[in-house]
Amino acid sequence: MKLYGASVVKGLLYTLKTFVNTYIEDFKRMGGKGTSFEGSRTVYDEKGVCTVMYPEQPMPVGSTYERFRVLPMLIYDEQPNGEKDVRCTSCGICAKVCPPQCIWIVQETDASGKPVPKPQDFQIDTAVCMNCGLCTEFCPFDAIKMDHKFELTYTGDRDGRYDSYLYGLDKLLQPTSYYAATHPQANAAEEAARLAEAEAKKAKEEAKKAAAAAKAAAAAAAPAPDDDAPEKSVKKPMSDEEKAALKEAAQKKAAEMLAKKQAAAAEAASSEPSDSQGAATDEKPAKKVMTPEEKAALKEAAQKKAAELLAQKQAAAEASPEAPADPAVQDDKVEGAV
Numbered sequence: 001m002k003l004y005g006a007s008v009v010k011g012l013l014y015t016l017k018t019f020v021n022t023y024i025e026d027f028k029r030m031g032g033k034g035t036s037f038e039g040s041r042t043v044y045d046e047k048g049v050c051t052v053m054y055p056e057q058p059m060p061v062g063s064t065y066e067r068f069r070v071l072p073m074l075i076y077d078e079q080p081n082g083e084k085d086v087r088c089t090s091c092g093i094c095a096k097v098c099p100p101q102c103i104w105i106v107q108e109t110d111a112s113g114k115p116v117p118k119p120q121d122f123q124i125d126t127a128v129c130m131n132c133g134l135c136t137e138f139c140p141f142d143a144i145k146m147d148h149k150f151e152l153t154y155t156g157d158r159d160g161r162y163d164s165y166l167y168g169l170d171k172l173l174q175p176t177s178y179y180a181a182t183h184p185q186a187n188a189a190e191e192a193a194r195l196a197e198a199e200a201k202k203a204k205e206e207a208k209k210a211a212a213a214a215k216a217a218a219a220a221a222a223p224a225p226d227d228d229a230p231e232k233s234v235k236k237p238m239s240d241e242e243k244a245a246l247k248e249a250a251q252k253k254a255a256e257m258l259a260k261k262q263a264a265a266a267e268a269a270s271s272e273p274s275d276s277q278g279a280a281t282d283e284k285p286a287k288k289v290m291t292p293e294e295k296a297a298l299k300e301a302a303q304k305k306a307a308e309l310l311a312q313k314q315a316a317a318e319a320s321p322e323a324p325a326d327p328a329v330q331d332d333k334v335e336g337a338v
């Protein structure tokens, strides 16, 4: 049977247990001597309600939840010589993505005026910042993070009140150790990712070097080119003399081909009248594609035919002397046939 409201009762019992435990634990810590700042618990440990006597007893660093965010801070790596290696490269991405546009960055330059990937000035107008954390999400160098500090009240004179909202590098910069204390899980995850990336990069470089070494070894172990091998299997560059001889042979060949073409054109031009004369006959379409040999054979056949006709005519004239012989007509026929 399902009991409705069982979870509600369970939750109420848990609250009652925590309430009672708070008194029991606090009584144990104080030794029954009343309240004290030292005895109050600032970290939630499931043995009672977590309390602090604020503002006399501030929350210790790292005691808040990691994702608690107030204002951005800039992280620098502490060098062994005490120098601050600021992670920010002044790329400007955070300034671009900031919704209320409250970030200003000035990039550093060297003596020659060349830009250096460091911020010369970095300003955040904390009066405008809406604590969204987008700048930290988009920073590709883990250089900007959200700080936990919430005690931001200005207590100076009135004139400096507005300037106090402008946070420069002096207020924004925090060491990596501070970030590790306030964001232990996030810092550990980022360090692990950085380490993995560095190792992957190193492995890639080593693989590249090994491949280059193997290639060099294979090239060294390869057999020397065989002098007796056929010419085509050995790709050797041509000497100048060989190139000149090849060029000369090519030019000679080209000249021969040109001479042949010119001779063929001249022959075609000389036989053009007979071709045009023969255009009246049925052989006109074939003339344009006939070779000189074909033309000569055709001419010879035509002459032979004309001779036969002439012989037939003469024979006919001899058989009938009355019939008038017309050599002009015969000549015309012969010419026309040719």
Ligand code: SF4
Binding pocket: 087, 088, 089, 090, 091, 092, 093, 094, 095, 105, 138, 139, 140, 141, 142, 143, 144
């Ligand atoms: S904090 Fe990050 S995103 Fe912003 S300028 Fe520096 S490196 Fe670029």
Ligand code: SF4
Binding pocket: 072, 097, 098, 099, 100, 101, 102, 103, 124, 128, 129, 130, 131, 132, 133, 134, 135, 136
């Ligand atoms: S937390 Fe948001 S509003 Fe504030 S500086 Fe970053 S991006 Fe801008």
